[in-house]
Amino acid sequence: MIRSADIREWRDHDVIDAKQHRIGMLEAVYVDTATDEPAMATVRTGLPTRQRLVFVPLDDAVLGPDYVKVPYSKGLVRKAPSIGTDDVLPAEREAEIFRHYGMAYQPGEGGERQLARR
Template sequence: MIRSADIREWRNHDVVDLKGRKIGGLEAVYVDTTTDEPAMATVRTGLPTRQRLVFVPLDEAIVGPGYVRVPYDKGTVRKCPSIGTDDVLAAEEEEAVFHHYGMAYQPGAGGERKLARR
């Protein structure tokens, strides 16, 4: 299991897919609000003048020297719902991110968010 403190050290390092192809740079970590464990990361993708942040789950990520390898192909990650580089993921858009990866989405009992940026 990757801990929040560990993964924060990898900001701006490459995020690569299973084949080692670069997806983008790790920008931020989002934790599951019920467990406070790392759940998703945002990856900076796009051209230098037109970048966006896409989400990728960290549940099976492997940290190596200078990279974080995720168990998804580059195309799948890049097609995930995204936000602008200065934007925040809206609570009503969280479910779409989970569904993109075929993951179950369950907000808190009082409708609380599932993800929080750390």
């Protein structure tokens, strides 16, 4: 498991898929609010004048010397739900991200968010 303190050091490093295709640059890490463990990352993609942040799970992510490798294809990640580079993830869109990757969404007992940006 990647620790929160470790993954923050990889901000602005390349995010690549299992076939070594570059997806984009790591922008931020979101932790699971129940465990405080890294759960998702946002990846900066697009043209310099039209960038956006797409979400990718960090389960089974591997850290390299100058990259973070995720087990999801570049195509799948690029089609993931996204936000603008200056936007905040709305609570109602969290479930959409988990569905995109075929993952179960588990909000808190009181309806709390599952993800928090670190």
